[in-house]
Amino acid sequence: MSRSERFLRACRGEAADCTPVWFMRQAGRYMKAYQEIRARYPLMEMFRTPGLAAEITLQPVRAFSIDAAIIFADILLPLEGMGIGFEFVESRGPVIARPVRSAADIEALRVADPEEDLGYVLEAVRNVRAEIDGKVPLIGFAGAPFTLAGYAIEGGGSPNHLLTKRVMYEQPEAWDLLMDKIVRTLVPFLKAQVRAGAQAVQLFDSWVGCLDPSDYARYVAPHTRRIFRELRAEAIVSIHFGTGTAGLLPFMAEAGGDVLGVDWRLPLGEAWRKAGPGVHIQGNLDPAALLAPREVLVRKAVEVLDSAAGRPGHIFNLGHGILPGTPEDSVRALADLVHERSAGLSRTQPSAAT
Amino acid sequence: MSRSERFLRACRGEAADCTPVWFMRQAGRYMKAYQEIRARYPLMEMFRTPGLAAEITLQPVRAFSIDAAIIFADILLPLEGMGIGFEFVESRGPVIARPVRSAADIEALRVADPEEDLGYVLEAVRNVRAEIDGKVPLIGFAGAPFTLAGYAIEGGGSPNHLLTKRVMYEQPEAWDLLMDKIVRTLVPFLKAQVRAGAQAVQLFDSWVGCLDPSDYARYVAPHTRRIFRELRAEAIVSIHFGTGTAGLLPFMAEAGGDVLGVDWRLPLGEAWRKAGPGVHIQGNLDPAALLAPREVLVRKAVEVLDSAAGRPGHIFNLGHGILPGTPEDSVRALADLVHERSAGLSRTQPSAAT
Numbered sequence: 087m088s089r090s091e092r093f094l095r096a097c098r099g100e101a102a103d104c105t106p107v108w109f110m111r112q113a114g115r116y117m118k119a120y121q122e123i124r125a126r127y128p129l130m131e132m133f134r135t136p137g138l139a140a141e142i143t144l145q146p147v148r149a150f151s152i153d154a155a156i157i158f159a160d161i162l163l164p165l166e167g168m169g170i171g172f173e174f175v176e177s178r179g180p181v182i183a184r185p186v187r188s189a190a191d192i193e194a195l196r197v198a199d200p201e202e203d204l205g206y207v208l209e210a211v212r213n214v215r216a217e218i219d220g221k222v223p224l225i226g227f228a229g230a231p232f233t234l235a236g237y238a239i240e241g242g243g244s245p246n247h248l249l250t251k252r253v254m255y256e257q258p259e260a261w262d263l264l265m266d267k268i269v270r271t272l273v274p275f276l277k278a279q280v281r282a283g284a285q286a287v288q289l290f291d292s293w294v295g296c297l298d299p300s301d302y303a304r305y306v307a308p309h310t311r312r313i314f315r316e317l318r319a320e321a322i323v324s325i326h327f328g329t330g331t332a333g334l335l336p337f338m339a340e341a342g343g344d345v346l347g348v349d350w351r352l353p354l355g356e357a358w359r360k361a362g363p364g365v366h367i368q369g370n371l372d373p374a375a376l377l378a379p380r381e382v383l384v385r386k387a388v389e390v391l392d393s394a395a396g397r398p399g400h401i402f403n404l405g406h407g408i409l410p411g412t413p414e415d416s417v418r419a420l421a422d423l424v425h426e427r428s429a430g431l432s433r434t435q436p437s438a439a440t
Numbered sequence: 441m442s443r444s445e446r447f448l449r450a451c452r453g454e455a456a457d458c459t460p461v462w463f464m465r466q467a468g469r470y471m472k473a474y475q476e477i478r479a480r481y482p483l484m485e486m487f488r489t490p491g492l493a494a495e496i497t498l499q500p501v502r503a504f505s506i507d508a509a510i511i512f513a514d515i516l517l518p519l520e521g522m523g524i525g526f527e528f529v530e531s532r533g534p535v536i537a538r539p540v541r542s543a544a545d546i547e548a549l550r551v552a553d554p555e556e557d558l559g560y561v562l563e564a565v566r567n568v569r570a571e572i573d574g575k576v577p578l579i580g581f582a583g584a585p586f587t588l589a590g591y592a593i594e595g596g597g598s599p600n601h602l603l604t605k606r607v608m609y610e611q612p613e614a615w616d617l618l619m620d621k622i623v624r625t626l627v628p629f630l631k632a633q634v635r636a637g638a639q640a641v642q643l644f645d646s647w648v649g650c651l652d653p654s655d656y657a658r659y660v661a662p663h664t665r666r667i668f669r670e671l672r673a674e675a676i677v678s679i680h681f682g683t684g685t686a687g688l689l690p691f692m693a694e695a696g697g698d699v700l701g702v703d704w705r706l707p708l709g710e711a712w713r714k715a716g717p718g719v720h721i722q723g724n725l726d727p728a729a730l731l732a733p734r735e736v737l738v739r740k741a742v743e744v745l746d747s748a749a750g751r752p753g754h755i756f757n758l759g760h761g762i763l764p765g766t767p768e769d770s771v772r773a774l775a776d777l778v779h780e781r782s783a784g785l786s787r788t789q790p791s792a793a794t
Contacts, residue, residue, distance in 0.1 A: 248728055248763060255732035295684075298704040298726050298759075300743050330649075332686030333706040350652040352687040372652050374602055378609035389654050405652075409602060 093154040099399035105428035106153035111407030112146040113158045140213035150421045161229030167203025185241035189260040198271040200278035208282040215283025226279030230291035231268040232306045247296045265309040286323035295330020307341045314342020335360035349405030354393040366399030373404045376412045447508040453753035459782035460507035465761030466500040467512045494567035504775045515583030521557025539595035543614040552625040554632035562636040569637025580633030584645035585622040586660045601650045619663040640677035649684020661695045668696020689714035703759030708747040720753030727758045730766045
């Protein structure tokens with residue numbers, strides 16, 4: 087089996103010759119090749135220049151034995167076309183100049199158009215696909231409705247998403263309208279990424295773990311579910327990712343996604359039980375392990391593989407993005423280790439035989 | 441049954457006339473009476489002046505129908521006597537001037553003496569107990585070893601505790617020494633609070649949820665377990681609290697505590713199953729609910745009570761501390777609601793009959 091098939095087979099729960107592996111934020115600031123580009127361009131210009139975004143997407147595919155590429159972009163890009171401008175401020179992350187908090191703010195938002203507002207992402211997807219077709223599959227992505235609404239309301243990152251929860255609790259109709267506009271932005275954008283060449287899409291609900299299960303089921307799941315239904319209707323392979331979601335997994339699984347992405351806070355076996363039948367699992371090494379001494383990295387990676395026990399439908403990943411300062415050598419060693427160790431596991435698992 | 445008995449009965453898993461309720465950070469900045477004191481004194485002076493700390497401890501006991509007092513102090517206070525100075529910086533929280541990161545830094549630390557270094561807390565405990573004896577029980581507390589080590593190493597709050605994890609992974613002997621010195625500081629301090637009049641103690645492992653279960657079991661549990669063993673040997677009632685701990689609960693329960701404090705990210709029934717037999721549960725309303733419209737607060741509080749189903753051994757609390765800006769009226773209404781609704785629940789549960 088070639089490197090091109092492992093990832094998509096695992097997304098369908100099919101056995102592969104070994105466990106596929108890719109890393110969230112695999113294209114980015116820990117790589118020397120990336121830093122050379124970053125030194126010459128502002129971040130937003132890198133996203134908006136398809137040639138640069140494609141080159142950055144390809145850097146980790148060339149450097150490491152990973153089984154998928156993910157387009158170099160940002161989860162927040164869809165907000166701009168909705169009328170929610172932002173910039174990336176050094177050491178603070180994204181900052182939204184005019185946060186969206188009132189019903190009037192929300193009513194004034196547009197639904198973004200994928201070609202007009204996000205055509206540069208689609209062009210980068212086309213460039214990358216032309217380059218890697220047949221080698222490794224390409225993943226498109228966007229932020230999930232809750233996480234995008236959270237940034238829009240808080241004006242940036244937040245420790246507790248209190249303003250976001252207040253909009254949910256105090257202005258439920260305005261909240262639903264905001265989520266609806268985000269959904270109507272995301273569905274065409276994700277489909278357009280697939281038309282442009284992405285073979286799977288990941289929805290990042292990075293901050294949804296601040297919610298209790300009841301609020302998730304009431305205020306988030308109905309909106310997120312619409313996206314996954316639309317994707318499934320077109321047989322688009324999808325990954326549904328969040329962090330701090332131990333209590334939310336049954337509801338996230340019900341909302342949709344062929345694969346649930348989980349963080350390191352829950353053993354994989356438990357994640358599988360909570361996700362229920364027919365859902366596959368991506369994760370879940372703590373990104374801090376990549377900054378640990380090699381023997382600690384190996385021990386922790388093997389623990390993740392052992393907890394998946396060679397089960398088909400496991401995609402090895404981190405529980406969140408690669409951290410700045412991560413040594414490239416550790417990323418390389420981890421990708422190789424996953425392949426070597428899991429090939430052994432698969433051979434001993436009759437149920438995983440290809 | 442009087443207000444004085446509910447809390448301690450629940451800590452032992454015994455039925456009570458209704459579910460006891462108290463709130464983390466119930467004494468603090470959301471109260472007008474507190475703000476009047478705060479306007480006149482720096483925060484550290486308030487902790488160090490037993491008369492002020494006692495008065496602040498009593499304010500919510502007078503204002504609301506809560507079933508326990510908790511001494512006004514800070515989880516970090518034990519660090520100072522170890523040689524780790526800090527100050528509270530407006531809008532940033534605690535800042536440690538010289539973070540502890542090398543083996544030499546850790547070797548230089550002292551073990552604090554409860555009477556010499558923390559006598560002001562003990563004096564405040566004595567003052568409060570004299571005032572409320574027979575009315576409501578008094579809870580003493582401290583930060584747990586991991587959370588204190590995290591502050592000491594990071595130099596303050598941290599989004600991912602990466603420096604802390606690096607000490608764990610790269611310098612495991614230094615890590616164990618740091619944890620050992622914290623344990624030898626905490627055990628006498630917690631026992632001294634009980635000798636001074638506290639009828640239970642809570643260990644706040646507020647940030648332990650950043651760890652995966654394997655790291656928790658390896659680097660944290662052996663140290664935390666020593667504390668709970670020492671408390672149990674003296675029949676001291678103890679609460680073991682953390683946030684984001686869905687995956688850690690079985691290990692936290694094994695490390696000890698009569699009661700596990702859990703946050704809102706996991707339904708109470710699931711927390712009970714994970715904690716195993718003989719462990720009681722405190723929690724778990726999202727503190728954001730106290731800033732919601734009354735009908736949302738009521739719905740969410742009832743969901744928490746329903747998920748406990750009148751089971752003996754439930755202590756109603758938030759999943760983390762009361763947030764600034766919380767209306768006092770909401771706190772009052774919540775305490776009353778817990779008593780009224782749970783009295784109804786208990787009556788329908790034969791197993792909960794007193």
